[in-house]
Amino acid sequence: MLYVETLGNLPELAEGEVKALLELASSKFGVLDKDYLFLALEADESALPLLSRLGMSHEAGILLFSAESLEELYSKAQTIDWSFLEEPFAVRKERMINCRYDVKAIEGKLGGIITKEGLKVNLTHPKSIVRVYCGEKLWVGVRSLYFDPKSFQSRKADKRPFFKPISLPPRLSRAMVNLTRARREILDPFMGLGGILIEAGLMGLKVYGVDIRDDMVRGAKGNLEFYGVRDYDLRVGDATNLKEVFGEKKFEAIASDPPYGTSATLAGWNREELYKKALESIYDVLEGHLAIAFPTQFDAEKAAREIGFEVLERYYQRVHGSLDRFFYVMKV
Numbered sequence: 001m002l003y004v005e006t007l008g009n010l011p012e013l014a015e016g017e018v019k020a021l022l023e024l025a026s027s028k029f030g031v032l033d034k035d036y037l038f039l040a041l042e043a044d045e046s047a048l049p050l051l052s053r054l055g056m057s058h059e060a061g062i063l064l065f066s067a068e069s070l071e072e073l074y075s076k077a078q079t080i081d082w083s084f085l086e087e088p089f090a091v092r093k094e095r096m097i098n099c100r101y102d103v104k105a106i107e108g109k110l111g112g113i114i115t116k117e118g119l120k121v122n123l124t125h126p127k128s129i130v131r132v133y134c135g136e137k138l139w140v141g142v143r144s145l146y147f148d149p150k151s152f153q154s155r156k157a158d159k160r161p162f163f164k165p166i167s168l169p170p171r172l173s174r175a176m177v178n179l180t181r182a183r184r185e186i187l188d189p190f191m192g193l194g195g196i197l198i199e200a201g202l203m204g205l206k207v208y209g210v211d212i213r214d215d216m217v218r219g220a221k222g223n224l225e226f227y228g229v230r231d232y233d234l235r236v237g238d239a240t241n242l243k244e245v246f247g248e249k250k251f252e253a254i255a256s257d258p259p260y261g262t263s264a265t266l267a268g269w270n271r272e273e274l275y276k277k278a279l280e281s282i283y284d285v286l287e288g289h290l291a292i293a294f295p296t297q298f299d300a301e302k303a304a305r306e307i308g309f310e311v312l313e314r315y316y317q318r319v320h321g322s323l324d325r326f327f328y329v330m331k332v
């Protein structure tokens with residue numbers, strides 16, 4: 001079994017992202033149990049390379065066992081052969097908001113059980129980290145993946161060479177890519193300065209982008225190059241006519257954050273019309289999944305169903321006073 005600790009700001013979307021990657025790894029994998037922001041997964045280590053793409057999570061690892069009392073946790077810990085741990089190790093606990101156990105002394109006590117097997121501890125520079133999550137239950141695992149906030153911060157819009165305040169945060173851009181279940185490639189037909197494509201490119205996907213403004217296309221190219229993404233095909237074009245831009249090419253996946261008509265340009269379009277025409281055009285060139293954000297005022301579900309999309313998932317986000325949006329996952 002594996003575990004993932006998700007971020008707290010958009011928990012449903014974060015769980016959707018984990019499920020999408022598990023689905024990519026194997027049809028047998030899924031979420032087994034949930035405890036606040038902790039997900040227990042029916043999956044083995046073969047899912048870790050795909051889970052390393054996660055955006056909306058803190059960490060992931062191997063789940064060893066759960067317990068419903070401290071006594072049960074200590075007695076189960078004594079039955080485990082800890083020799084697989086890389087030395088030196090440390091135990092670190094996470095008290096979640098719903099933690100219902102007194103875990104003050106747990107790191108020392110569990111560490112004591114493991115050191116009895118002869119393993120060395122180093123609290124400041126451990127090579128492996130045993131994690132205890134305290135929520136409704138107690139969960140014990142070993143960290144395999146840590147999603148360093150510094151790495152995401154280094155790709156925030158204002159850290160890129162070409163910058164406009166119209167971009168999604170990198171973690172959310174990454175989650176959108178993952179929600180499309182892309183394995184090989186992705187298109188963003190309203191790419192702006194390439195926020196979504198930077199994340200997709202860093203995951204090793206071939207990235208395709210379209211924007212109606214050539215200054216955006218030049219900026220997106222500069223941003224992709226800056227982060228070392230080289231496998232791209234960016235074109236000036238209209239998202240409402242993608243067939244004209246790419247001819248007969250069909251795309252495995254599409255992710256996009258179309259303009260809201262506030263600071264971003266609508267290039268002369270009425271907003272609803274632009275969204276409908278863009279959805280029709282996306283439908284024409286898509287083979288797999290679409291992840292797309294729309295303001296809540298637009299009934300995207302209705303428009304998408306009329307075109308022929310199957311709407312699979314919808315996640316709500318309040319951005320600020322005048323902007324609420326839904327993130328949709330759809331399939332042709």
Ligand SMILES: C[S@@+](CC[C@H](N)C(=O)[O-])C[C@H]1O[C@@H](n2cnc3c(N)ncnc32)[C@H](O)[C@@H]1O
Nearest residue numbers: 167168190192193194195211212238239257259
């Ligand atoms: C909200 S921004 C996209 C931000 C981008 N997802 C990011 O994270 O950096 C929307 C972009 O859509 C472009 N745009 C507007 N109308 C368009 C159209 N009909 N076809 C293609 N691009 C369009 C705008 O020029 C703008 O750059």
